[in-house]
Amino acid sequence: MTPAVAAIQRPTNAKLLVVAPDGTLTSRSRARLADVLRPGDLVVANDAATLPASLSGVHQRTGDAIEVRLAGRPSLSETDVDRFSAVVFGSGDFHTPTERRPLPPAMAIGDMLTLGPLRAAVTGFLSHRRLISLRFDGTADEIWAGLARHGRPIQYSYLATPLALWDVWTVIAGPPVAFEPPSAGFVIDWRNVADLRQRGIGFATITHAAGISSTGDDELDARLPLDEPYRIPVATAAAIERARLQGRRIVAIGTTVVRALEHSAAGNGTVVAGEGLATQHISEQTRLQIVDAILTGVHEPGTSHFRLLQALTDELTLVRALQMMEALGYRSHEFGDSMLIERTPILPGRGWKGPVERIEVPVQERPDAIP
């Protein structure tokens, strides 16, 4: 599929492929999101702002140029900002696709990294040569100031021009704790939020430290997503419980929301307010307890995001959806078009749906009927 190469969060012609519970596919205009959802739905979005997580600098012992991409944190605490996990690249910049970036110099525990005004020590290796843990010197305020001034948002090689923070912050962005943008949220602007309210659709947020989406290294990518801390406000947990009691749908904006809500509910089936650390991987094996639908970008088979979508609908439906999006000129990647997948109910006694049965379902192409 063609990637969207312009950093425009809400192109007026953005498309939305709706995958109904029975596998019916319908292409709609994404700007009319409120019309695609139902009164009574509760939309839950991730309000994490994106950190300038890409830090250029030098590995002091060798003098070699490196790029450090911060990738994880143990908590969301605003004072707990010295310890990070990070992916390290050798010289070069984002114009080179990550899979062709050179390895960093051989590093040892205790090695110092100079990253603009920041200094960090390598504190460990997370069973991969590119994936390290590090600890910054200085107070929390000094670290925040160093990140804010020296860091750049993680860049994408398919974009022609470098991204600025204002390109990657969603309009609802709050605490800067995501390492890459929760890009499903690009669909939302304040007009949408008002439209949702007008149609009787609820809107709530969580904060989830979305990690990096891809490292260009197959072995490392297979471990994604890494552990991600999240916070669920009391008001959001209460709104979710109210909606579930009344049989209304929970619509997650983005895979991070699915991960956080399902992790929170893993204990006793109830979303709990407070902070947690999402460690699970969601796949076709996962029985979702909370999320009834997801609004997400276009994800390719084999990625962790695609596996997560298989918890909502089967692989063949997703492949059909991809074929239809390809045919209709949908664009992929962070600034691309979107899908809304409504979960297929799990019916008692119904086994795995064989491929033949699903292929016989005709692809219904109904371009947006709304003028």
Added chain:
Amino acid sequence: MGDDRFDGLRVAVTGGTSGLGLALVRELSRRGARVAFVARGADRVAAVARESANVHGIAGDVSRKEDIYPIAVQVLGELGGLDVLINNASDLGTAPLRLLADTDCEDLERALATNLLGPFRLTKAVLGALAASAREGRGAVVINVSSDAAVTPYPTWGAYGASKAALRHMTSIWDTELESEGIRFLSIDPGDMDTPLHALAVPDADPASLRRPDVAARDLLDAVAAVLPSIAPVGAGTVSEAPVSTRIQ
């Protein structure tokens, strides 16, 4: 009044190293708020940050587009979110004051950059955090510091007056549009104060005739407390509770 309401409240103040802004930082700290303030001079920022508890200093210039997101990262990162934004940093435009016909375009542009575009950009960058705070029932308030020059066409105050008039109108539009999100926007005129900005504008003014910034800061924060949800539901029209000396426009 209102001290408890500030306990743990997350507040950002621009122009926090002199005049009203400095007085606000000190008073907020005294009332138990968690404060992030912004000002241009890094040394002065560090000195002010050292003198009070729970205060985070951020070096940055709100009139520069490139500084806004680094400022927002630090405000939201250090406080973990935001309940109150006070856009206080102001630029006189011309000092000494000049007739509008004698005002250089560049001076007007600078006044607009600091007094109008800066508050607009910073408000947009932190709006998500403010809306989250409102949804969580903590309240969300943006104070744009105004002036009687925003209303009255005083001769020689053209660049400043025009920029403050635009800010005042923008504040009303923000307030109307975002009332449904639970975010309140207020223009507050703190009156003529004994501050460096006033001394630049009116060098021979008698300080004794001017309001002390610490008094103006207390009044302004009482006006904030009056619209926080613990005293009145958001949008309940509590403007009349503001002290008379602090004019909510």
